[in-house]
Amino acid sequence: MDVIRTAIGLMSGTSMDGIDVALIRTDGRGFIERGPFMGVPYDPDFRGQLKRALELSRPLTDRSERPAELREIELELTWRHAIAVTAFMERFGLSADAVDVLGFHGQTVLHHPDEGLTIQIGDGGELAKRTGISVVYDMRANDMVHGGQGAPLVPAYHAALAGKFQQAGQAVCFVNIGGISNLTFIGTDGRISAFDSGPGNTLIDQWVEMQTGKTYDPSGEIGGRGKVVASLAERYLQSPFFRGNIRRSLDRGDFAPLQPEEASLEDGARTLAHVAAASIIKSASFLPETPAIYIVCGGGRLNATLMAEFSVMAERLGSRVLTAEEPGFDGDAMEAEAWAYLAVRSLDGLPLTFPGTTGVDAPVSGGVLATP
Numbered sequence: 001m002d003v004i005r006t007a008i009g010l011m012s013g014t015s016m017d018g019i020d021v022a023l024i025r026t027d028g029r030g031f032i033e034r035g036p037f038m039g040v041p042y043d044p045d046f047r048g049q050l051k052r053a054l055e056l057s058r059p060l061t062d063r064s065e066r067p068a069e070l071r072e073i074e075l076e077l078t079w080r081h082a083i084a085v086t087a088f089m090e091r092f093g094l095s096a097d098a099v100d101v102l103g104f105h106g107q108t109v110l111h112h113p114d115e116g117l118t119i120q121i122g123d124g125g126e127l128a129k130r131t132g133i134s135v136v137y138d139m140r141a142n143d144m145v146h147g148g149q150g151a152p153l154v155p156a157y158h159a160a161l162a163g164k165f166q167q168a169g170q171a172v173c174f175v176n177i178g179g180i181s182n183l184t185f186i187g188t189d190g191r192i193s194a195f196d197s198g199p200g201n202t203l204i205d206q207w208v209e210m211q212t213g214k215t216y217d218p219s220g221e222i223g224g225r226g227k228v229v230a231s232l233a234e235r236y237l238q239s240p241f242f243r244g245n246i247r248r249s250l251d252r253g254d255f256a257p258l259q260p261e262e263a264s265l266e267d268g269a270r271t272l273a274h275v276a277a278a279s280i281i282k283s284a285s286f287l288p289e290t291p292a293i294y295i296v297c298g299g300g301r302l303n304a305t306l307m308a309e310f311s312v313m314a315e316r317l318g319s320r321v322l323t324a325e326e327p328g329f330d331g332d333a334m335e336a337e338a339w340a341y342l343a344v345r346s347l348d349g350l351p352l353t354f355p356g357t358t359g360v361d362a363p364v365s366g367g368v369l370a371t372p
């Protein structure tokens with residue numbers, strides 16, 4: 001029998017809004033028992049430091065390079081993860097020896113898949129030392145070495161969750177609407193097809209923050225009061241990214257922010273919510289078939305304006321749209337759970353990525369193990 005391990009996944013995503021912490025028990029294969037979840041938001045000062053890390057990383061050409069200021073931010077990020085793990089274990093009454101492994105994503109500061117360069121800051125060795133728990137980190141690099149785009153990695157977990165839909169003969173597509181959105185299609189025959197689908201919340205967040213100081217559009221209510229400016233929407237939707245399914249993954253900076261003079265606050269938020277929804281539909285045209293069901297995860301599912309647009313577009317094409325919670329998942333915890341799952345797979349040398357997910361030449365494992 002395969003070993004069942006207890007793993008905690010740690011995700012600091014492209015929205016840079018905080019650390020998601022989730023626990024699962026899994027054999028890294030078909031057995032998954034989902035445990036508790038906790039979100040630890042970043043304060044504005046640290047969000048500022050992460051934005052600075054993106055700037056500092058722009059000129060880097062070697063993924064291990066750490067200019068002094070970037071290294072300081074990396075250590076601060078790592079310590080914040082250690083504090084988040086400790087708080088999580090205290091809250092849920094767990095001791096360090098009850099957890100086999102931490103799956104540590106770190107923070108993506110640069111992602112140029114066409115150049116084979118992806119950089120995540122986060123020091124796995126330091127995290128293992130601080131928490132007393134083994135850490136699997138740097139899970140994207142080996143995929144790139146083998147011809148993949150280094151993202152998305154969550155599809156292996158989505159596929160493991162999709163069993164019940166497969167048994168019901170339904171082709172299902174997970175949609176993660178984070179800073180960037182990504183899709184995982186699982187056919188009735190188990191076939192996986194996955195890729196980033198376009199801008200998610202990042203453009204909306206940047207727009208709302210620039211105009212109001214709020215970091216996002218709560219429930220999509222600002223956008224809900226606006227109208228779509230077709231010419232602006234088209235500017236995004238005519239991007240070459242949507243013309244072919246060659247580039248499977250995106251960088252946070254691939255779509256330029258809307259400029260303040262280009263729209264009113266409300267119309268800008270509405271237009272960008274429309275762009276986020278339409279991007280998913282455009283990219284979904286490259287899936288092997290139209291999914292019977294979309295399962296929506298990530299913070300974007302809480303933007304009612306975006307969700308209303310997406311539901312209308314998807315239903316017109318014959319698909320049903322469910323939030324992750326409707327079939328019993330947790331849309332906030334999904335990526336952190338996935339990082340826990342991938343860490344366990346890494347320990348067992350199982351593939352993390354597949355030709356149908358990152359475009360890697362053949363299924364490969366990945367991740368680096370650090371012990372306390």
Ligand SMILES: Nc1ncnc2c1ncn2[C@@H]1O[C@H](COP(=O)(O)OP(=O)(O)OP(=O)(O)O)[C@@H](O)[C@H]1O
Binds near residue numbers: 013016205302304
């Ligand atoms: N209540 C809410 N109403 C509207 N939008 C929300 C709400 N809560 C979160 N969001 C949006 O979700 C974003 C965070 O989503 P999430 O945590 O899924 O992204 P991420 O994991 O950082 O990104 P990625 O998946 O690209 O790595 C926020 O930046 C915000 O735009």
Ligand SMILES: CC(=O)N[C@H]1[C@@H]2OC[C@@H](O2)[C@@H](O)[C@@H]1O[C@H](C)C(=O)O
Binds near residue numbers: 155249335
């Ligand atoms: C390079 C990188 O960090 N990419 C993220 C980003 O955020 C969403 C999308 O773009 C996805 O490709 C990926 O994250 C998820 C967790 C993944 O790898 O599956």
